[in-house]
Ligand code: SIN
C-alpha cells in the first residue's frame with residue numbers, strides 16, 4: 141500500500157526523532173551522538189518487500205552486494221545476481237544501494253529526512269538478511285539512520301576510539317569490537333549513528349529488513365579542488381574559448397587578457413632557468429582571480445546535482461505543455477531521480493545550470509519538489525517553456541490528481 145510521507149516541520153516535535161523537533165535533533169545529536177528511537181514510524185510498512193529487494197538486485201543498473209559468513213569466513217559478491225541462497229540458510233545478507241532511484245515510495249521515505257539539506261542527504265539502502273546475517277562490526281565515515289523495516293535486528297554499538305581493521309578481508313571488519321550498547325530493533329524502530337561510531341547489526345530470524353538513510357560527506361580536498369576547477373573553467377570560458385564543465389554560462393570575472401611583459405629583464409647567463417619574474421607574475425595573477433560565492437556555488441551546484449549513472453528517466457510520449465496553457469488543476473512534480481538546487485541567482489538541475497535565474501517559483505519547486513497549478517499560472521513564458529523542457533525530458537511530470 142502506498143503511503144504519503146511528509147517532511148516534519150523543523151519546530152514541531154516528531155515521533156520520527158523520538159519526540160524531538162528537527163531543530164533540537166540537529167543541535168543535540170547530529171554528528172554528535174547516537175540516538176535510539178522506538179517507533180520512529182509507528183505501524184511502519186516498508187516501501188518494498190523482501191522479494192522486491194531480490195528483484196532489484198537482479199537488475200543490471202542496480203548496485204547490490206551479497207555478504208555471507210560461513211566456515212571459510214566472510215565472502216562478498218557484487219550484483220547483478222541470478223539467484224540467492226535459500227531463505228532457510230542462515231548468515232547471509234543482500235544489500236541494495238540507492239533504492240530511491242528505482243522506487244517512488246522509497247524516494248518519498250528518504251525525503252522525510254529533508255530537514256537536512258539535499259546537499260547531504262544521499263540515498264536509501266535496503267538490506268535483507270537471514271538469521272545471523274549482517275555486514276560485521278565496522279564503522280562508516282558518514283551519518284546514518286538505520287530504520288528497521290521488517291523482522292528484528294540486534295544492534296550493538298561502541299564509541300571506542302580503536303578502529304583497527306582485520307587485515308586481508310573483503311570487508312571492513314573491526315579487529316577488536318567492544319560494544320557499549322546493545323538493543324533489539326523491531327519494525328518502525330530507528331537508530332541514528334554519527335560518523336565513526338562502531339556498530340554491528342545482526343539479523344534475528346529469517347525475515348530481517350533494514351533501511352539505511354545515508355548521507356554524503358565531501359572531503360576538504362574534493363571541495364578545494366572543485367572550487368579551483370570551477371574558477372579555472374570560468375577563466376577558460378572568458379579567455380581561452382573553452383568553457384569546460386563549470387564555465388557555462390560565464391560568470392562576471394577579472395579581465396586577464398593583457399599579455400605578460402618583461403621590458404626590464406636583464407641579459408641572462410642561465411637561459412634554462414625559469415625567470416623569477418615570470419614565476420612571481422604568475423603568482424600575482426592569482427590576486428585578481430575571484431574565488432567568490434558564485435564560483436563556489438557553480439561547482440557545488442553542478443557537482444551535487446550530478447546524477448549517478450543508474451539514474452534513468454522515462455521521457456513521456458505525450459508530455460504536458462504548460463506554455464500551451466496551465467491546466468485548471470494538478471501540479472508539476474519532480475521525478476524521483478531529479479536533483480534541483482539553487483544558490484543566489486543560479487539554479488542547478490541534474491548536473492547542469494538551468495537556463496533561467498532563480499525565482500521564488502523555482503525555489504519553491506526545488507524545496508517542495510512540486511508546485512500546484514495555481515502557483516504556475518502567471519509565471520513568465522520563458523519559465524513555463526523551461527518547465528516544458530523538463531517535462532519532455534522526464535525530469536518532471538504532470539500530476540493531474
Ligand atoms: C545493514 O546491514 O543493513 C546496515 C549496514 C550498516 O551497518 O551500515
Ligand code: CO
Nearest residue numbers: 278279280339
Ligand atoms: Co554501517
